[in-house]
Amino acid sequence: MKYGFEVAARAGAPMAVPCSIEVDFSATDVCEVDPLSDSRWEVLVSGHRQASVFHSTSWLRALQTAYGYEPIVITTCSRGAALTNGLVFCRVKSWLTGRRLVSLPFSDHCEPLASNSAEVDDLLFNMRQHVDTGKWKYIEIRPTSYQPAARTGLHKTLTYRIHSLDLRRSKAELFNNFHNSCVRRKIRRAEREKLHYEEGTSEDLIGKFYELLVATRRRQCLPPQPLSWFRALIDAFGSNLKIRMASKNGLPIASILTLSHKKSMVYKYGCSDVRFHRFGGMALLFWNTIQEAKDKGIEELEMGRSDTDNPGLISFKEHWGAVGKSLSYWAYPYRPRFTSGTWEKAILRQLVPVSPEPVLRTVGKLLYRHIG
Secondary structure, three states: OEEEEEEOOOOOOOOOOOEEEEEEOOOOOOEEEOOOOOHHHHHHHHHOOOOOHHHOHHHHHHHHHHHOOEEEEEEOOOOOOOOOOEEEEEEEEEOOOEEEEEEOOOOOOEOOEOOOHHHHHHHHHHHHHHHHOOOOOEEEEEOOOOOOOHHHOOEEEEEEEEEEEEOOOOHHHHHHHOOHHHHHHHHHHHHHOOOEEEEEOOHHHHHHHHHHHHHHHHHOOOOOOOHHHHHHHHHHHHHHEEEEEEEEOOEEEEEEEEEEEOOEEEEEEEEEOHHHHHHOHHHHHHHHHHHHHHHOOOOEEEEEEEEOOOHHHHHHHHOOOOEEEEEEEEEEOOOOOOOOOOHHHHHHHHHHHHOOHHHHHHHHHHHHHHOO
16 A cells, blocks of 8 residues: 655755655555755764765765766655664666666665664565566665565676775884785885875866876776766865876876775775886875875775776785675666676777777766666
């Protein structure tokens, strides 16, 4: 049976501007919350030990600004009560890839915030109605530890490796734990080469970063993310985002983009000029990032996800002492996703290397909002 009820725009706010939401109570009583206007979501994220940068309103606001995705939170907590659980999704509406609920687009991971797995199972079971009635094509979640129960109907679609570096040791201990030839020697090489390091979000740095990113994505046979995405991230995160750049004789050779959230620093994007890899630019960037994080009392450096068929990237992260674990994505109903042998990737491998840069930028601008 379905019932209508009113949800306030903000926690504790009067009901002068309510919105009516119809919810199916056949499985469990749920509410839908707007995480960008309801302050209860930020309170839950700030206090929940499994909340990450991808739960933050900064990340959700950037997704909405750049791609037009609508963030929502599903919870069993009633109107006016403090949030003790929540599943955050984005509504992705695409004529190319269909209407779907994703937790969350372009996010490495997004753990359901709840007291126990049974709460999450109830929420997901309830959400199946959106697919079963044909309103949405599928639901996808990207948890770091939660595994859906069979009754939810979700199936594993993709598996990655995700790495993090524990920063709760001294700088000396961290440095000595780095791989000698693959990390420590490269840091020393960067120092001998007198590479110039700079950081910030100036227009000059944004431009240099994006040029390196376009070149790197071409090398990977992929179109670049739109520049508007990075501008949206900068606007949303403010001082919690940094572009870090290494240059040789005035020429940018490597850059990374990091995000800070609570006690974690997240390496989200990296790019480089392959002609200058021998100078140790990436090693310098990561070492400076680690030292800055230590000085700020940050306890973890998230180094992102890696495809399981990319041993080079996995080894790079582990050479820094980062510890990896398996990361699986789940969907209802089951949906096979890209693998390295699909014809779509074969086409990209043929077209991307020979496409002019303006074409690549345009393709990225048009494509990414459909593939979140």
